[in-house]
Amino acid sequence: MRFQDAAPDARAVVYAGIQAEPLVARAAALLADATPAQRVMARAVMNGMTTEPARWLAMFPTLFGPSAAAADQAERGRSEALLAASLEVAERGEQVRSQVRGAIVESLTETLVRRRPKIAAAASSAVRRERRILFDGVRAEAHPYDVTVEMAGAPGAIDCKWGARGINADVLHQLDDARAHAADEDEPLTATIVVFDAERSCNVRLERQTAPHGATRLIALETLDELTRG
Amino acid sequence: MDDAFRTPERDDPELATVRGAITAARPAYEDLAALAEDIEDEWSYVTDLAAAWTERMDDVATARGDERVGQGLADAVRALSAEAAAVDDPHRAIDWLSTYPQVLLVALGERP
Numbered sequence: 001m002r003f004q005d006a007a008p009d010a011r012a013v014v015y016a017g018i019q020a021e022p023l024v025a026r027a028a029a030l031l032a033d034a035t036p037a038q039r040v041m042a043r044a045v046m047n048g049m050t051t052e053p054a055r056w057l058a059m060f061p062t063l064f065g066p067s068a069a070a071a072d073q074a075e076r077g078r079s080e081a082l083l084a085a086s087l088e089v090a091e092r093g094e095q096v097r098s099q100v101r102g103a104i105v106e107s108l109t110e111t112l113v114r115r116r117p118k119i120a121a122a123a124s125s126a127v128r129r130e131r132r133i134l135f136d137g138v139r140a141e142a143h144p145y146d147v148t149v150e151m152a153g154a155p156g157a158i159d160c161k162w163g164a165r166g167i168n169a170d171v172l173h174q175l176d177d178a179r180a181h182a183a184d185e186d187e188p189l190t191a192t193i194v195v196f197d198a199e200r201s202c203n204v205r206l207e208r209q210t211a212p213h214g215a216t217r218l219i220a221l222e223t224l225d226e227l228t229r230g
Numbered sequence: 231m232d233d234a235f236r237t238p239e240r241d242d243p244e245l246a247t248v249r250g251a252i253t254a255a256r257p258a259y260e261d262l263a264a265l266a267e268d269i270e271d272e273w274s275y276v277t278d279l280a281a282a283w284t285e286r287m288d289d290v291a292t293a294r295g296d297e298r299v300g301q302g303l304a305d306a307v308r309a310l311s312a313e314a315a316a317v318d319d320p321h322r323a324i325d326w327l328s329t330y331p332q333v334l335l336v337a338l339g340e341r342p
Contacts, residue, residue, distance in 0.1 A: 036341060036342075037336045040329075040332045040333060040336050040342065041333075041336070043329060043332070044313075044329050044332070044333050047322065047325055047326070047329060048313060049313060049316035049317055049322075050313060050316060055309045055312065056309075058302075058305045058306055058309040059306050059309040059310050059313065059333060059337065060306065060333070060336065060337065061300075061302030061303060061305070061306050061337055062336060062337060063336075065302045066302075163325050163328065164279075164328060165275070165324055165325065197328055198332050198342040199342075200283065200286065200328075200342065201279060201282075201283075201328035203282075204275070204278050204279050204282050205275065205279075207278070208274070208275060208278070221332075221342070222341060222342060
């Protein structure tokens with residue numbers, strides 16, 4: 001088993017520009033330290049209809065109400081910064097906002113995975129983006145994985161989705177195939193799908209899927225911090 | 231502040247309890263589900279998704295129904311309902327079928 005950069009096609013070149021936007025890194029950094037409620041707020045705003053802050057401030061009294069400010073000024077500040085970043089995403093055109101959201105989930109995933117103690121102490125190349133995984137005698141998959149963990153003894157393939165509806169047969173087959181082919185080579189590759197949506201919605205989606213997913217780890221919005229624990 | 235949730239009735243009795251808040255939030259959620267059903271390929275997913283979240287909201291109403299809530303929650307429900315009412319695309323409605331109850335539950339101090 002070996003990892004390889006994906007050949008950059010036109011889509012990848014355009015998307016790389018999105019991934020490199022400072023807004024993506026800023027939002028991902030804020031989300032990495034956010035509470036589950038703050039993550040729900042960011043999700044709602046980034047896919048909202050209005051970019052009027054007042055409506056969002058009213059919608060989240062536990063984050064922006066008087067008791068929230070009194071309880072923890074730092075958390076209130078993070079909520080405000082996250083709201084501002086999310087509104088910037090929402091103000092983009094529909095197609096671009098969809099790409100930005102996807103890039104944010106990928107960047108957030110990478111950030112959290114890099115917090116695993118073994119990875120934090122390893123070379124920066126232990127976590128990569130947009131990489132393929134090659135196996136002897138197996139045709140390479142067309143699409144690269146969003147995030148890969150390239151550590152001896154603990155490799156991983158991670159795909160990221162904005163919402164539960166993004167869970168489909170293709171991604172489940174690709175992840176399970178990687179895990180199975182790695183197992184054939186005695187490599188304990190962990191296949192993970194990260195979905196920036198509630199676990200309940202993901203499970204409803206997964207129940208409808210016939211593609212193999214019993215050995216694929218699901219990380220949902222409420223469980224994102226589990227990415228830091230491997 | 232948005233007119234959709236700037237309402238004069240500061241002590242709306244229908245929104246004074248957890249059960250009242252959830253009941254008040256239900257019509258906008260049902261409208262989202264009806265809009266989302268326009269995507270025929272996702273019809274069964276949409277109905278299952280709405281059923282799963284309705285069950286979750288009902289569970290909270292059963293467990294905490296008589297609990298008094300503050301004016302902040304009433305404003306939150308109105309703002310949330312107004313936001314959902316602005317959704318006019320069925321694909322976005324599917325996404326909001328998941329988002330809407332999460333926002334409501336967070337406002338109620340629940341985990342989704």
